[in-house]
Structure formats: structure tokens, C-alpha cells
Amino acid sequence: MNQDEDQARQAGLPSCYRHPGVHTGISCARCERPICPECMISASVGFQCPECVRSGSGTGHAPTANQPRTLAGGVLAAGDPQLFTKILIGINVALFLVQETVGDRFTDAFFLLGRAGIPGFDGVQGVAEGQWYRLLTSMFLHGGIAHIAFNMLSLWWLGGPLEAALGRARYLALYFVSGLAGGALTYLLAASNEPSLGASGAIFGLFGAMAVLMRRMKYDMRPVIGLLVVNLIITFAWSGIAWQAHVGGLVSGVLVGIGMVHAPAERRGLAQWGTCALVLAVSAVIVVIRTAQLT
Structure with a gap:
């Protein structure tokens, strides 16, 4: 576990629903399941999980997609989560x-x-x-x-x-x-x-x-x-x-x-x-x- 993952775990962040060992503060804009950077797919509004994109509920990719968001919709700031x-x-x-x-x-x-x-x-x-x-x-x-x-x-x-x-x-x-x-x-x-x-x-x-x-x-x-x-x-x-x-x-x-x-x-x-x-x-x-x- 690297330092960033250890800090995320200590901060009480949920685990990615596809990668249980990876803690994240980002959630899918559609289903709100927690997703890690490997799983998040840029969409016209925020990020979405692979399942929502495959099911057709996603809105596709966008180079100007919003920054990663927390569960409450706040911008996920870089650096120390505390x-x-x-x-x-x-x-x-x-x-x-x-x-x-x-x-x-x-x-x-x-x-x-x-x-x-x-x-x-x-x-x-x-x-x-x-x-x-x-x-x-x-x-x-x-x-x-x-x-x-x-x-x-x-x-x-x-x-x-x-x-x-x-x-x-x-x-x-x-x-x-x-x-x-x-x-x-x-x-x-x-x-x-x-x-x-x-x-x-x-x-x-x-x-x-x-x-x-x-x-x-x-x-x-x-x-x-x-x-x-x-x-x-x-x-x-x-x-x-x-x-x-x-x-x-x-x-x-x-x-x-x-x-x-x-x-x-x-x-x-x-x-x-x-x-x-x-x-x-x-x-x-x-x-x-x-x-x-x-x-």
C-alpha cells in the first residue's frame, strides 16, 4: 500500500466497488458507487463507473468533464485529505x-x-x-x-x-x-x-x-x-x-x-x-x- 492509499484508508474513505483494496473519495455521478481512478470514466458531468457507461445510462466522454467529486459533490482536493x-x-x-x-x-x-x-x-x-x-x-x-x-x-x-x-x-x-x-x-x-x-x-x-x-x-x-x-x-x-x-x-x-x-x-x-x-x-x-x- 503506498502512502496515498494509506492516508485514504486512515481518513475513512470507502473502497472502490470494483477494487475493494483501493480507497477513494470519488463516486459515480449516476449510481453514486465509489470508484477509483482506474475505474472512473470522464463524462459530460463528473465521472461515471464502467457499468453505467456500458448500460447506456452514461452521457459519454468529454474533454471538459468536471473534476473528481466527493460523495457530497465537493471537489476532490489534491494532497492531504485531512x-x-x-x-x-x-x-x-x-x-x-x-x-x-x-x-x-x-x-x-x-x-x-x-x-x-x-x-x-x-x-x-x-x-x-x-x-x-x-x-x-x-x-x-x-x-x-x-x-x-x-x-x-x-x-x-x-x-x-x-x-x-x-x-x-x-x-x-x-x-x-x-x-x-x-x-x-x-x-x-x-x-x-x-x-x-x-x-x-x-x-x-x-x-x-x-x-x-x-x-x-x-x-x-x-x-x-x-x-x-x-x-x-x-x-x-x-x-x-x-x-x-x-x-x-x-x-x-x-x-x-x-x-x-x-x-x-x-x-x-x-x-x-x-x-x-x-x-x-x-x-x-x-x-x-x-x-x-x-x-
Whole structure:
């Protein structure tokens, strides 16, 4: 097995239906079965498998055929299939080191807070005071080594396969939409003076999308369901955990995941990005409603 094949296997990509030992992120534009470079045949739209071409359902060859596509229709990027997952982990770790170096003043300036006075800062702080950036920045801060270690391990385990299956742009959309939705629900339901931070909302969004993807691919769902149940038990059994972020991220991840992997091929882009826009719009409405309550 060469290095590229080993990376594909580790990323959780499905095997070519004609060559079980060859992992691939490309699927037939007609039947959606996974196909490796040896089997894919250029067509007027994407690539097709030999069976679809032989059966007459293919549309023939075209020198201007689209680039290889992932299961969700994203462009299959060259290079490391886990590139953006590694970048996200790197950003989280780098900002955690900044937190450890600078101290509470840095963390207090960027964690999620509804509306409260913070020692060392002038006036009242929080999202209700126009600091909407806290909904985003809080996604990259953590409360300790155990907190960031658990989140980054989950991101590594879930992120690689999802990045490979969805494509980089759709994967990032899933991550940020889920994180923002989790933050919005926390802002709505948590006490206004209760701080919150962590990538957990985005991570639970990945859990939700992974469950949808595994069901779509007809894989054994017991491992991901079991891990999700354990995480939910921890969420509600331990104090000090922002369960609102976990629930908001999970629900949005399921919704975005459904939009990503079940979108009809002829309206794929509209369905996928429309789902993301809808979840973001609901999150924005939640933030506006809560801000009105606090001001």
C-alpha cells in the first residue's frame, strides 16, 4: 500500500466497488458507487463507473468533464485529505497556548458571554453589548488541558473522514455552522453572566453529520452512536458543561449533514448551501431575540 492509499484508508474513505483494496473519495455521478481512478470514466458531468457507461445510462466522454467529486459533490482536493482538520486543531492549540501565556484577560475578552461585568474591564461586556464576535471566538478557546485534549481528539477522529467525504468547503461550513448554532442556543438559554467556551458545539455537529453519513453509506453505526451516547451522558451528568452548545451543535450537524449527503444531484448546491443558510438564519434570529431580552 503506498502512502496515498494509506492516508485514504486512515481518513475513512470507502473502497472502490470494483477494487475493494483501493480507497477513494470519488463516486459515480449516476449510481453514486465509489470508484477509483482506474475505474472512473470522464463524462459530460463528473465521472461515471464502467457499468453505467456500458448500460447506456452514461452521457459519454468529454474533454471538459468536471473534476473528481466527493460523495457530497465537493471537489476532490489534491494532497492531504485531512489538511483542514489539522489546521483547525493547530488554531485551537495555538490559541490555548496564548491563553496559558497571557492569562485570564485574553480569555475573558473572547469567551461567550451574554451580558455581565467582568473584573478588569470597563463597563458591561457580552454579545448583548454588540460583541457578536464572541460567538465565533469562543469556539477556539478552552478551559484546561483535559478540555482541549478531549475536543481535539474528537476533532481528529471525526474530522478526517468528514473532510474527505464532504470536501473542504462543505466540511468547514458544517464545522462553523454547528459551532455558531451551539453558541446561539447557549446565548439564549444560559444565564447572561455565565461564561462559555470550547469547540464542543462544532464537535457535536461533526458527530451529528457523521451519523447521517454512516447511515447513508450503510456502515455499522454502533461505534459512533455509542460514543455519542457516552458524550451526551457526560454532558448532562457533569456540572459546568454548556449542554446548550452540545445540543445546538448536534441538531445543526444532523440538519446540515442531511442537506449535504441527501441533496438531489440536480439541485445539490442549492440544497446544501441552502441548508447551511437556513441553520445560520435560525441562529441569527435566536441571537436577535435574546439580545432584545437582555437590553
